[in-house]
Amino acid sequence: MWTDKQRGIRVSQEELLCKNxxxxxxxxxxxxxxxxxxxxxxxxxxxxxxDTRPRNDGTPPTFSKFEEKKNIEKSHRINTMxxxxxxSPSPPKRxxxxxxxxxxxKAYQSLxxxxxxxxxKILRSSSSQRLQSRCTAFLNTMEAYHDLPVQKQSDxxxxxxxSFAEHFSSFSEAQITQIMEHVExxxxxxxHKWVFCHDSCDDEQKDLALQRRIxxxxxxxxxxxxxxxxxxxxxxxxxxFLPAITAIIEMDAKRAPQDKLACVSKCSQHVFEGxxxxxxxxxxxxxxxxxxxYVVLKxxxxxxxxxxxxxxxxxLPHSLMAGESGYYFTNLSCAVAFIEKLDGPALNLSPEExxxxxxxxxxxxxxxxxxxxxxxxxxxxxxxxxxQEKLDQGMDALNLQLQEWVQAVxxxxxxxxxxFARVQKEITVQVELSQVLSSSxxxxxxxxxxxxxxxxxxxxxxxxxxxxxx
Numbered sequence: 452m453w454t455d456k457q458r459g460i461r462v463s464q465e466e467l468l469c470k471n472x473x474x475x476x477x478x479x480x481x482x483x484x485x486x487x488x489x490x491x492x493x494x495x496x497x498x499x500x501x502d503t504r505p506r507n508d509g510t511p512p513t514f515s516k517f518e519e520k521k522n523i524e525k526s527h528r529i530n531t532m533x534x535x536x537x538x539s540p541s542p543p544k545r546x547x548x549x550x551x552x553x554x555x556x557k558a559y560q561s562l563x564x565x566x567x568x569x570x571x572k573i574l575r576s577s578s579s580q581r582l583q584s585r586c587t588a589f590l591n592t593m594e595a596y597h598d599l600p601v602q603k604q605s606d607x608x609x610x611x612x613x614s615f616a617e618h619f620s621s622f623s624e625a626q627i628t629q630i631m632e633h634v635e636x637x638x639x640x641x642x643h644k645w646v647f648c649h650d651s652c653d654d655e656q657k658d659l660a661l662q663r664r665i666x667x668x669x670x671x672x673x674x675x676x677x678x679x680x681x682x683x684x685x686x687x688x689x690x691x692f693l694p695a696i697t698a699i700i701e702m703d704a705k706r707a708p709q710d711k712l713a714c715v716s717k718c719s720q721h722v723f724e725g726x727x728x729x730x731x732x733x734x735x736x737x738x739x740x741x742x743x744x745y746v747v748l749k750x751x752x753x754x755x756x757x758x759x760x761x762x763x764x765x766x767l768p769h770s771l772m773a774g775e776s777g778y779y780f781t782n783l784s785c786a787v788a789f790i791e792k793l794d795g796p797a798l799n800l801s802p803e804e805x806x807x808x809x810x811x812x813x814x815x816x817x818x819x820x821x822x823x824x825x826x827x828x829x830x831x832x833x834x835x836x837x838x839q840e841k842l843d844q845g846m847d848a849l850n851l852q853l854q855e856w857v858q859a860v861x862x863x864x865x866x867x868x869x870x871f872a873r874v875q876k877e878i879t880v881q882v883e884l885s886q887v888l889s890s891s892x893x894x895x896x897x898x899x900x901x902x903x904x905x906x907x908x909x910x911x912x913x914x915x916x917x918x919x920x921x
Contacts, residue, residue, distance in 0.1 A: 469483070469484050469485035469488055471484060471485070471488045473485060473488060485771075485772050554578050556619070556621070556622075558573045558576070558578070558579075559573060559619065559622075559626075559630055560622065560626060562629065562630070562633075564629055567633055567636060567637075570630070570633040570637075571637070574586070574637075582615070582618065585615070586615075586634075586637065586638065589611050589638070590638065590641055590642065593607065593608075593642055593645065593646075594642070594645060597645040597646070598650075598651075599651075600649075600651040600652075601646060601649035601651050601652050601764065602651075602652075602764070604645075604646050604649070604764075605646075605764035605765060608638065608639075608642075608646075608764075608765050609765075609768070611638070612631060612634070612635070612767060612768075615631070615634055616630075616631055628767075628769060631767055632709055632767065632770075635707060635708060635709055635765075635766070635767050636707040636709060636710070639706065639707050639708055639765050640706045640707050642765075643706040643707075646761070646764075646765065647757065647761050648754065648757040648761075652760075654754075654756055654757040654760055655757070657756040657757075658753075658754045658755065658756045658757050661755055661756050661787070661790075661791070662751060662753075662755075664790060664791060665747070665748055665751045665790060666751060667809060668748055668790065668793065668809075669748070670808050670811075671745075671748055671793075671798065673745055675798045675799070675800075676741045676744055676745050676798070677741055678726075678729075678738070678741045678742050678745045679726055679729045679730035679732075679734075679738060679742075680729050690749075691724075691725035691728050691729050692721070692722065692725040692742065692745065692746050692749070694721040694724075694725075695718045695719075695721035695722045695725060695742075695743075695746045696718075696746055696749050696750040698714050698717040698718035698721055699714065699715070699718040699746060699747065699750050699752050700750050700752050700753070701714050702714035702715065702718075702752060702758050703752065703753045703754050703758055708761060708762045708765050708766035708767070708770070709766065709767070709770060711758055711761070711762050712762060712766065712770055712771075712776045712779075712780060713776075715776070715779050715780055715783055716775055716776050716779050718743075718746065718779075719739070719743065719779040719782065719783075722739060722742040722743055722746060723739060723742075725742060726738050726739065726742050739782065740782055740785060740786060740789075743782055743783065743786045744786045744789055744790065747783075747786050747787065747790060748790065755787065756787075759780075759783070759784065759787070762780065
């Protein structure tokens, strides 16, 4: 089915970048644009549609006035929210005493990477009271207006990120990134239940559709995707991509967008590790995308669409536009888009074969799946044969040791038997000697008795008849 020269699902690096050639990573969810270009394009377009809709849809003037009034009320409500966050339509000038401000900035600069607990302690200190009040007001207002459309909530969160980052404009880019990651985790951990899979969008329906789509493709094998799998010399005790499958499933349990992105990065790194153990050649970008598609098909992660949209809407822009996390997330988006549009030619199958697989009228057991099962069986037999050889070697060594032990025991038994025979012989000699001595003493006593009896007889004979005289 696949030639040796063809490896992986081919996606060039240019296809991963933003279509506006800004140098950042694009995303299929943003029509190939990056986060920054997408927001710049979406906001004016939305405002234009909002202004022109009452004039072009043929509705009565009264309804147009009603729509216009409604839009004005919405914009007034948004401006009211922003005044609650910043106290005025635009962020005010910082008014903290210079000494207090300097101490607060030094405390933030001394933060260790990933020290979220330390960030919370600094934020709750008296020198950061204004920043803490801003975060508290923003959270309370977002919870109070949780029924706003999810896209409007996304805009408010992104505006808050930008406003909060301006307070640390004197910091280096790395320090600002570190602090804003803490801010994102603080804000979105609390807002997760209000904005994730919001009622104003169709994320839940798309989740179900994507899960059904992935479930219907459970017959796709690694060979169809040209995913390198363990060769004959590699043990197949478990799937080499199992850690990646576990990592992508864990994404749904996280709340902060950066924690969900961490699961995506962890999954991607495990994919590269699985590819390196399954193939003698170094893994390339095409192999990685193929492996990631296979992992998504095997895992069928819960609420995958909602989790990706949550990261897109409420994650920090730099996390998606550049770096490892941006590259991995862009590849995940490409993998999901590939699965949604997967057809026969993408797997080198005819339309009839693809339809037969989708309708469960045929199974890949006669083709690549049979080869996979046969290969796995052969690997298992080779592993069992190797274990049997080691067991036989162990048994031979054990038998040799047992023979040596038996010989040693027999030698000791022979020595003990010989010694016992000598002792027994000595005892027999002593017993016989004692019997001889006892028999000789008894003969001597018998001879003494006979002499006494003969003397008595002779005495009686010389005495004569005494009774006649009487």
